[in-house]
Structures are given as structure tokens and as C-alpha cells.
Amino acid sequence: MNSSATPVAVDMGSSSVRVTAGSFDGARLTLSEVARFPNEARTVAGRLVWPLHELVERTRAVLSAVADEGMSSVAVDSWGVDHVLVDASGHAVAHPASYRDARTRGIPDELARRGLTAQGLWSRTGIQPDPINTSHQLVATLRQLAPAERDDVARVLMVPDYVAHRLGAEPGWSRAICSTSGLAEPGGGRWADDLLRELAIPTEWFGDIAPERQVAGHFAGSSDVPVIRAGSHDTACAVHALPSAPGPRVFLSSGSWSLLGVETDRPLLDDAVRAAGFSNEVRTEGGIRLLRNLTGLWILQECVRQWTREGVPTTWAGLTRDAVNAPGATALLDPDDPVFQTPGDMPARVRDAVRRNGGRVPESPGEVARVVLDSLAVSYAGTVRQLANLTGANPSCVVAVGGGTRNDLLNQLTADACGLPVAAGAAEATSVGSLLAQLETLGEIGPNDRSAIVDASFDVRLYEPRASALAGLAPPNLERLS
Numbered sequence: 001m002n003s004s005a006t007p008v009a010v011d012m013g014s015s016s017v018r019v020t021a022g023s024f025d026g027a028r029l030t031l032s033e034v035a036r037f038p039n040e041a042r043t044v045a046g047r048l049v050w051p052l053h054e055l056v057e058r059t060r061a062v063l064s065a066v067a068d069e070g071m072s073s074v075a076v077d078s079w080g081v082d083h084v085l086v087d088a089s090g091h092a093v094a095h096p097a098s099y100r101d102a103r104t105r106g107i108p109d110e111l112a113r114r115g116l117t118a119q120g121l122w123s124r125t126g127i128q129p130d131p132i133n134t135s136h137q138l139v140a141t142l143r144q145l146a147p148a149e150r151d152d153v154a155r156v157l158m159v160p161d162y163v164a165h166r167l168g169a170e171p172g173w174s175r176a177i178c179s180t181s182g183l184a185e186p187g188g189g190r191w192a193d194d195l196l197r198e199l200a201i202p203t204e205w206f207g208d209i210a211p212e213r214q215v216a217g218h219f220a221g222s223s224d225v226p227v228i229r230a231g232s233h234d235t236a237c238a239v240h241a242l243p244s245a246p247g248p249r250v251f252l253s254s255g256s257w258s259l260l261g262v263e264t265d266r267p268l269l270d271d272a273v274r275a276a277g278f279s280n281e282v283r284t285e286g287g288i289r290l291l292r293n294l295t296g297l298w299i300l301q302e303c304v305r306q307w308t309r310e311g312v313p314t315t316w317a318g319l320t321r322d323a324v325n326a327p328g329a330t331a332l333l334d335p336d337d338p339v340f341q342t343p344g345d346m347p348a349r350v351r352d353a354v355r356r357n358g359g360r361v362p363e364s365p366g367e368v369a370r371v372v373l374d375s376l377a378v379s380y381a382g383t384v385r386q387l388a389n390l391t392g393a394n395p396s397c398v399v400a401v402g403g404g405t406r407n408d409l410l411n412q413l414t415a416d417a418c419g420l421p422v423a424a425g426a427a428e429a430t431s432v433g434s435l436l437a438q439l440e441t442l443g444e445i446g447p448n449d450r451s452a453i454v455d456a457s458f459d460v461r462l463y464e465p466r467a468s469a470l471a472g473l474a475p476p477n478l479e480r481l482s
Contacts, residue, residue, distance in 0.1 A: 009434035012078035049095035075230035080180030085240035126186030126280035133182035174232035230437035240433030245397030252350035254404025261291025302346035322366025331359025377413035401429030416468035
């Protein structure tokens with residue numbers, strides 16, 4: 001393979017936006033971070049919303065400068081479920097709400113009263129019903145929209161499709177991100193129109209779902225830089241960048257959220273899969289990611305924000321060092337407890353949870369961090385055991401990618417709790433997966449070339465399991481993992 005392609009990935013994260021250029025020489029892919037700027041949901045008129053207009057304008061300015069120097073293509077991905085109400089001119093009708101906004105809390109009970117049970121929603125979408133889902137968010141939004149605002153809505157776009165549209169792509173609906181919505185049929189190839197009607201969500205707000213790895217338009221101001229659907233969902237992109245591994249593997253996309261699962265050819269819709277909390281989301285190449293959405297480093301990110309507000313100097317390196325030195329396996333919490341889902345004084349919530357569950361109450365930031373990291377590792381291990389039971393395949397390793405892999409302690413604790421080696425791959429796997437999908441779309445590489453390119457381009461760190469008190473434990477108050 002000979003190539004001089006320079007694709008660019010725009011990764012819209014819930015804490016930052018990263019613009020990364022790739023350079024592919026025919027064998028190896030190298031990354032260059034072009035820009036990174038913060039993103040944080042903010043409260044506007046009592047709602048938690050994203051500053052998406054500002055992010056789009058900053059991204060457009062960065063890409064314009066990159067295009068002047070040479071850019072072969074660009075693609076956008078983001079976290080799942082969030083969406084934008086768009087008018088006929090392509091502009092947002094209102095501030096895009098965050099999935100952490102509290103307006104959806106009563107929606108599951110409301111839907112159940114209307115006969116839309118969790119089991120019924122699951123069977124029609126293959127997605128775990130959750131208040132954060134696009135389905136639940138839109139029901140809540142429709143209750144709040146003024147008639148004039150509702151009349152202005154021409155379509156609903158998922159966040160990466162909206163950003164791509166503002167950058168020059170035609171308005172559209174990318175398969176991987178749409179599969180997270182709770183509004184598409186299992187496998188994400190079509191909208192569940194009957195469900196949309198039962199939810200009283202206008203079907204005319206949605207168009208045909210498009211496969212990934214296709215050109216969606218051209219970057220504004222340039223007729224020769226395609227905007228590509230290259231995975232659209234951050235986890236789909238990350239799974240597209242997994243290194244090779246022997247035997248059956250479990251993947252872990254580690255970041256603010258932890259997405260842990262296996263790759264399958266088709267959706268698994270058994271009731272046992274639903275009861276265990278798994279969803280069927282789409283991979284970039286069209287297969288399925290059978291996974292659970294688990295709370296990840298969000299809890300510690302919120303702790304760091306709180307300590308900063310309190311004037312306690314905290315760095316991630318220092319916090320991890322102190323956590324290494326703190327006593328381990330002294331207390332556990334359930335990271336997926338709803339109390340940890342919204343912003344606030346997270347260190348106090350961690351301590352309160354430990355008091356409720358029993359155990360040594362952490363005092364210092366390092367002790368708080370150790371409780372959180374121990375609890376994440378135990379949560380991962382329980383989910384790995386569930387996957388083995390549901391699929392009948394015992395994994396030989398956990399392949400971890402994403403920003404959370406920078407935390408050596410979390411990687412080692414995960415290996416210890418799972419009793420399996422953890423192979424930590426690219427920290428920027430989401431961008432890598434997007435860049436690889438762009439190269440596939442441009443015809444620069446074939447779909448079977450990815451693993452070899454990843455293996456040649458990025459180091460993999462191996463963490464062997466040690467004897468640990470974490471092995472075999474389950475988070476408190478979480479019977480489904482016991």
C-alpha cells in the first residue's frame with residue numbers, strides 16, 4: 001500500500017472536542033492533534049444543554065486552517081443519544097439538551113402507563129430502555145416545546161450528523177449513532193416507525209438511515225474535501241480500532257463512560273440479554289456491538305471539578321499516584337447508582353455511598369479515587385462474567401482502548417478483578433477508528449487491513465492478573481452482577 005492520505009477526525013466528547021489529523025504512509029498511521037478545546041454542559045433556563053453552536057464554529061475555524069494545508073477528508077463522531085431539533089435552514093431550533101438533564105426522570109413511568117414497557121421497547125429496538133435515550137428525551141422535549149417552536153422543527157439530527165451538516169454534509173442519519181437512539185429497529189438499519197407513532201414523535205422528522213463508510217457531502221468552501229460517515233458514534237469508532245488479540249476477546253472502551261462488550265454478527269434479543277442490561281449497537285462495518293453502558297471515569301472527573309472549586313490542587317497524575325498508595329479493596333460502591341449520574345459534589349456522594357454500603361469511608365482525594373477505581377474494576381469483571389454466560393464464549397483477554405487506558409492503575413485493577421490479561425491499546429482509539437474508516441471509504445485501504453495497521457502503528461501494553469481481593473466481588477446493591 002502506498003498512500004499520502006491525510007484524513008481528519010473530529011471527536012466530539014462530553015468533556016472536550018479533539019481534532020486529529022492522520023498521516024498514512026501505506027503501512028503505519030500516525031496521529032497529530034490539531035486542536036483540543038473544552039466542552040461542558042451548562043445550565044440555561046433551568047435545562048442542562050450543550051454549547052453546540054460555539055463548538056461548531058470553533059471546529060469550522062480549525063478545519064478551514066487544516067484544509068489550507070491539505071486535508072483529504074473529514075468525519076465527525078460523538079457520544080450517543082443526544083440530538084438536535086433543526087429547522088428548514090439547518091439551524092438548531094433550541095439549545096441541544098444533554099442526556100444528563102433531569103427532564104426525563106419521570107418518562108419511563110409515563111411510558112409504562114401508556115403500555116410501552118421496558119421489555120416491549122427492548123424487543124422493538126434491541127436497545128436497553130433508559131431515560132437518557134433519544135426516545136425518552138424526545139418525549140420529554142415534546143411536552144416542553146411551545147407550539148411555535150414545534151412548528152419550526154423540520155428534522156431531528158443526532159449530534160455528529162448535525163455537526164457534519166453544519167460543516168457541509170447533506171442532512172442525514174448515520175447508522176451507528178442512530179442505533180443508540182432507542183428509536184431504530186434492531187441492527188439500526190431502519191427507524192421503528194410504529195414506535196415513533198406510539199411515542200407521538202413525528203415520523204417526518206427522520207429520513208432514511210445511511211450506512212457508515214460513505215461520503216455525505218463536502219466541507220464548506222471546498223469542493224474536493226469529502227465529509228464522510230466514518231462511524232459517527234465514538235464507541236463504534238473505538239471498536240473499529242481494536243488491536244488484534246488471540247482467542248475470544250471482550251472490548252472495553254474506557255472513558256467518561258465505560259462500554260464493555262463483544263462483537264457479534266447479529267443482534268441478540270433474548271430476554272436474558274435484556275434483563276442483564278445489554279444493548280445491541282451497530283459497528284462501523286455493520287455488525288453488532290453487544291455491550292453494556294457502564295459509568296466510567298465520569299465520577300472521578302466530577303470529583304476533580306469539585307476539588308478544583310474547593311481550591312484543592314489536583315492533577316490526574318498526582319491523583320493516580322495517591323490512589324496507588326491508598327489501601328485497596330476497603331470499600332465498594334455501585335458506579336451505576338443514579339446518584340452518580342448528575343453533576344455535583346461527587347466526593348461527598350462517594351463517601352455517602354460507602355457509609356450506606358459499609359466499609360472504610362475514604363477521606364483524602366487519593367482514597368476517594370481508589371474506591372472509585374476499585375469499584376469500576378469490579379463492575380467490569382461482573383459484566384465480563386455476564387457476557388460469558390450469555391454468549392457461551394469464555395474470553396481470553398480484555399482489549400481496552402480509549403482515554404481511560406492512560407490510567408495504569410485502572411488497567412491493572414481490571415486485570416486483577418477479571419482474572420484476565422488486559423491489553424491496553426490506543427488512548428485515542430475513537431479518532432483512530434474514524435481515520436481508518438475514512439481511509440477505507442477513500443479506497444486507500446481494505447477492510448481487512450485495519451488490524452495490521454493498528455498493530456504496526458500503536459503500542460499495546462499488557463497487564464497480567466495478580467492475586468487480588470477484588471476477584472469475584474460484585475458492586476453492592478447490584479444483584480445482576482452477583
